[in-house]
Amino acid sequence: MRVAPRGAVLGWLLPIGAAALGLAVLAVGLAGLGYDAPSALAALWRGAFGSWYAITSATLVRAVPLVIVGLGIAVAFRGGALNIGAEGQFYAGAIGATWVALLLGSWPPLVGVPVVLLAGAIAGALWAAPAVLLKLRFGVLEVISTLLLSFVAEALVSWIVQGPLQEPSGIYPQSAPIPAALRLPTLPGTRLHAGFGLALLLAVVAWAIFVRTRWGFWLRAVGEAPRAAAVSGRIPVDRVIGAALLWSGGLAGLAGAIEVSGVTYALYQNLSPGYGFTAIAVALLARLNPLGVIASGLVFGALEAGASGMQRDAQVPSVAVYVVQAVIIVVVLVAVSRARSARTLAAT
Amino acid sequence: MARESALQLVAIAKRFGAVDALKGVDFELERGEVHGLLGENGAGKSTLMQIAFGLVKPDAGSVAVGGRAVRIGSPLEARALGLGMVHQHFTSIPTLTVRENLELAGWAEGPARNAGGVRETLARGLDPAALVEELTVGQQQRLEVLKALATDARVLLLDEPTAVLAPSEVAELLGLLREFAGNGGSAVLITHKLEEAFAAVDRVTVLRRGMVTYSGAIAGQTPASLARAMLGDEPKPDSGRSPPAVPGEIRVRADGVDVRAGEIVGIAAVEGNGQRRFLRAVAGLEPADDVSVSGPAAFVPEDRTVEGLIPGFSLTENLVLGASEDPRWSRGPWLDWRAAGARTEQLIEEFEIRAAGPRAPARSLSGGNQQKVIFARALEGDPAVLVAENPSRGLDLKATGFVHGKLRDLAARGVAVLVYSSDLDEVLALADRVVVWYRGRPIPVAAGASRDEVGRLMLGGQ
Numbered sequence: 067m068r069v070a071p072r073g074a075v076l077g078w079l080l081p082i083g084a085a086a087l088g089l090a091v092l093a094v095g096l097a098g099l100g101y102d103a104p105s106a107l108a109a110l111w112r113g114a115f116g117s118w119y120a121i122t123s124a125t126l127v128r129a130v131p132l133v134i135v136g137l138g139i140a141v142a143f144r145g146g147a148l149n150i151g152a153e154g155q156f157y158a159g160a161i162g163a164t165w166v167a168l169l170l171g172s173w174p175p176l177v178g179v180p181v182v183l184l185a186g187a188i189a190g191a192l193w194a195a196p197a198v199l200l201k202l203r204f205g206v207l208e209v210i211s212t213l214l215l216s217f218v219a220e221a222l223v224s225w226i227v228q229g230p231l232q233e234p235s236g237i238y239p240q241s242a243p244i245p246a247a248l249r250l251p252t253l254p255g256t257r258l259h260a261g262f263g264l265a266l267l268l269a270v271v272a273w274a275i276f277v278r279t280r281w282g283f284w285l286r287a288v289g290e291a292p293r294a295a296a297v298s299g300r301i302p303v304d305r306v307i308g309a310a311l312l313w314s315g316g317l318a319g320l321a322g323a324i325e326v327s328g329v330t331y332a333l334y335q336n337l338s339p340g341y342g343f344t345a346i347a348v349a350l351l352a353r354l355n356p357l358g359v360i361a362s363g364l365v366f367g368a369l370e371a372g373a374s375g376m377q378r379d380a381q382v383p384s385v386a387v388y389v390v391q392a393v394i395i396v397v398v399l400v401a402v403s404r405a406r407s408a409r410t411l412a413a414t
Numbered sequence: 415m416a417r418e419s420a421l422q423l424v425a426i427a428k429r430f431g432a433v434d435a436l437k438g439v440d441f442e443l444e445r446g447e448v449h450g451l452l453g454e455n456g457a458g459k460s461t462l463m464q465i466a467f468g469l470v471k472p473d474a475g476s477v478a479v480g481g482r483a484v485r486i487g488s489p490l491e492a493r494a495l496g497l498g499m500v501h502q503h504f505t506s507i508p509t510l511t512v513r514e515n516l517e518l519a520g521w522a523e524g525p526a527r528n529a530g531g532v533r534e535t536l537a538r539g540l541d542p543a544a545l546v547e548e549l550t551v552g553q554q555q556r557l558e559v560l561k562a563l564a565t566d567a568r569v570l571l572l573d574e575p576t577a578v579l580a581p582s583e584v585a586e587l588l589g590l591l592r593e594f595a596g597n598g599g600s601a602v603l604i605t606h607k608l609e610e611a612f613a614a615v616d617r618v619t620v621l622r623r624g625m626v627t628y629s630g631a632i633a634g635q636t637p638a639s640l641a642r643a644m645l646g647d648e649p650k651p652d653s654g655r656s657p658p659a660v661p662g663e664i665r666v667r668a669d670g671v672d673v674r675a676g677e678i679v680g681i682a683a684v685e686g687n688g689q690r691r692f693l694r695a696v697a698g699l700e701p702a703d704d705v706s707v708s709g710p711a712a713f714v715p716e717d718r719t720v721e722g723l724i725p726g727f728s729l730t731e732n733l734v735l736g737a738s739e740d741p742r743w744s745r746g747p748w749l750d751w752r753a754a755g756a757r758t759e760q761l762i763e764e765f766e767i768r769a770a771g772p773r774a775p776a777r778s779l780s781g782g783n784q785q786k787v788i789f790a791r792a793l794e795g796d797p798a799v800l801v802a803e804n805p806s807r808g809l810d811l812k813a814t815g816f817v818h819g820k821l822r823d824l825a826a827r828g829v830a831v832l833v834y835s836s837d838l839d840e841v842l843a844l845a846d847r848v849v850v851w852y853r854g855r856p857i858p859v860a861a862g863a864s865r866d867e868v869g870r871l872m873l874g875g876q
Contacts, residue, residue: 278749278751279748280749283731284738287727290727293721294724294735296699298723300698301738
């Protein structure tokens with residue numbers, strides 16, 4: 067039983083082809099702007115895959131939040147709830163985790179780390195809760211409410227790191243570092259932390275839930291055809307949508323917590339280079355399949371890592387890599403919607 | 415009088431994927447006639463007219479309007495050539511007014527050359543300032559026809575325009591078509607109701623599996639001969655059944671309506687009289703204080719692809735959708751797809767569902783086979799009550815026969831069946847007892863009431 071029965075051509079060839087096209091467009095663009103395109107692409111490659119350190123400490127480390135938030139996006143989108151505000155839920159999770167970690171002090175890691183991560187997940191879910199309430203009570207579109215809530219979260223971080231959670235000296239706009247005991251273990255010699263394993267595990271669990279459980283089936287049914295779900299399935303559509311949004315926020319919050327306890331060890335502004343938004347692309351590229359999210363999270367993680375390398379070694383602004391991301395997304399969306407309209411035509 | 419050709423389609427072929435929708439169809443509409451286009455679902459009627467209206471591009475064949483060969487690439491070009499189309503589904507924008515919708519359709523003010531009288535008659539019952547969403551279904555259909563005539567069309571193509579109308583509205587519409595033809599206009603009426611064809615058309619063309627099986631005057635034809643042309647063999651007569659001799663226990667108890675085990679109660683109503691709400695209350699989908707149902711109730715919704723099935727899901731998934739807590743495939747939070755798939759396979763065989771297999775998406779099935787899936791699923795829960803809403807809507811004769819047979823069969827097995835159809839004849843053919851729904855209230859119908867008496871009650875008469 068596949069999660070999304072679709073044509074084989076759409077399977078693996080499409081994302082790879084889209085990525086190749088994106089890189090080609092980037093190369094042409096860079097050449098047109100007078101950059102040395104071959105060396106820029108080489109720098110991109112080195113930044114992502116050029117060394118063991120690049121792979122583990124740049125690509126994989128960046129893939130972790132993309133995969134986990136991407137899973138959250140997949141949960142929401144599968145249920146038909148367009149959670150656009152994962153960025154805010156990510157920050158809420160980072161705030162929650164930092165705050166709890168600073169409160170706990172030096173708890174034993176075996177208890178403390180799970181508590182910190184759980185705090186992040188709960189904070190992320192709470193950040194999504196108003197959107198659930200507004201949607202189910204007043205019919206406010208979650209696209210709007212979640213996005214607006216993420217602006218609020220960013221402002222909240224900015225205030226917190228200059229207020230309640232500012233480091234003791236009061237000079238820098240960031241929190242005090244969290245206790246060493248509450249940091250995630252890393253692979254020796256790299257910055258790769260245990261969150262990577264957790265991300266893989268979560269993807270497998272999410273896949274099993276989508277495919278093997280009743281709740282996962284309900285979620286897919288509600289997302290695909292809410293009226294059929296309600297009438298023929300007697301599924302409590304509102305409850306499923308609400309739960310999907312809360313889980314989605316929880317996963318984004320967990321990713322924020324992992325980022326603090328695995329990478330930054332402190333809370334500060336611009337903690338996320340837009341992970342919450344990039345993860346939407348990650349989930350869409352994977353066509354909302356949790357196992358696919360691992361692959362597309364790695365692709366986008368590599369692109370982010372490569373972008374830094376490109377800026378460092380070839381003086382090409384790292385934002386140029388958005389061209390590649392954008393081309394990938396457009397190609398995938400066009401291909402998917404074309405496949406859909408072809409099916410609709412054949413059906414009439 | 416020499417016959418003038420209004421619209422001519424020659425050797426039209428069209429293929430959708432692996433399906434030959436039309437295999438070299440010739441069709442001619444003469445000036446001043448109403449022409450019936452008959453055929454089962456999937457026979458190619460709609461596709462043929464969509465080709466004439468520029469909505470679908472034919473793979474082969476030619477089109478002539480008024481004797482002149484033309485190439486129609488879009489509905490705009492079709493309208494410019496004097497064609498107008500009434501689609502199977504409403505195409506007005508609900509949140510705009512009647513006038514705004516007419517303007518969108520390219521309304522030309524002033525007296526129309528071709529359909530002057532008809533346009534006025536249609537417009538009389540419509541308030542130009544009314545929002546479309548506030549119109550009754552009958553009024554909306556008038557608006558659809560008016561829109562098709564907006565650009566003063568000489569040729570009207572109507573795709574099953576009567577499906578949603580009450581008997582008196584059908585008669586009115588058919589009368590208008592006759593008037594339109596009398597003024598020199600021409601109309602194609604797609605239908606699969608034979609009595610409409612006999613009531614209103616001059617000539618018929620019958621399609622079966624993409625080929626013409628009869629074309630010519632309707633005079634001299636009989637319902638049986640046309641049905642044979644549509645179906646290919648003698649249709650089985652509806653096997654009548656007699657209501658249970660001993661009344662069963664009351665399964666549905668509501669204000670003004672009871673349904674007993676083993677009987678079929680039919681609801682007759684014009685759209686929008688609250689009957690759907692009642693059906694859903696009985697089915698347990700909407701809260702209602704004054705309806706009590708004993709035993710599990712199954713529901714067969716009218717809209718198969720929006721409410722009945724999830725088109726993109728496999729047949730197995732659609733089966734599980736209706737019974738996601740069935741112990742055969744549900745253990746705790748887990749679903750056993752292999753067990754569900756095996757059961758789906760059995761049902762495909764048992765109900766003779768034409769599908770590639772349990773993994774085939776529901777959208778790949780014809781309407782009749784989709785309805786079989788829905789019935790198969792409804793019976794999985796061993797219901798005490800079955801509620802069906804327009805259960806044969808859009809189905810061809812064979813599939814309709816299956817649905818009617820199944821409903822009778824269920825009643826014979828002691829299920830309390832409550833069925834609503836917007837087709838009064840279907841209600842009368844199926845039901846042991848008829849209840850009319852009018853303005854949200856049931857109105858009892860005397861046993862043995864005639865079709866006309868029921869029709870009057872549906873419109874609020876006494």
